[in-house]
Amino acid sequence: MAKAKRARAHVARLDLTPAQAAVLDGHAHIARALWNLLHEYFTFRQGRFPSPKECDAAIRQARHEIDWMGQLPAQAAQAVLKTYRQAWENFFNPGHPAKRPTFKSRLRSRMAVDVPQARDLQISRINRRWGAVNLPKIGRVKFRWTKDLPGLTKGGPPGRITGARLVKQAHG
Structure with missing residues (x-):
């Protein structure tokens, strides 16, 4: 199956x-x-x-x-x-x-942009609360690390990141 x-x-x-x-x-x-x-x-x-x-x-x-x-x-x-x-x-x-x-x-x-290829993202953890991601034609961007990401965190959820959708919302 x-x-x-x-x-x-x-x-x-x-x-x-x-x-x-x-x-x-x-x-x-x-x-x-x-x-x-x-x-x-x-x-x-x-x-x-x-x-x-x-x-x-x-x-x-x-x-x-x-x-x-x-x-x-x-x-x-x-x-x-x-x-x-x-x-x-x-x-x-x-x-x-x-x-x-x-x-x-x-x-x-709704304003949104897709980043369909995970190889372009290059996600890394900076410290306990912050991570960084490379976005095509944008550069390195920090983000708030709130939970374990698949394939990136030891003991985190199984799987892998396949892409991203960047959505603009009223609160940022």
């Missing part, structure tokens, strides 16, 4: 400098704009939905032609595509309550 994949979330508050916070805000806005471009690409195309290969080619072309789009890490752009395609799959699944994907508003959408 195959072992089921268990997803666990760990929430940690990042200790960002104002410059790092500005760059992350920019990445989140670019990810939202990319979602909207993908939605336009899917919606106004006649006939069928584009394949993942066609979408990937369109994202690569947009990253080369639109200079501010290139500021978002390529892996984060691919994660936006994956999330967008999953939103459509959930919509077409009759057993899933998901609504049709729509454009994301600048004011009402």
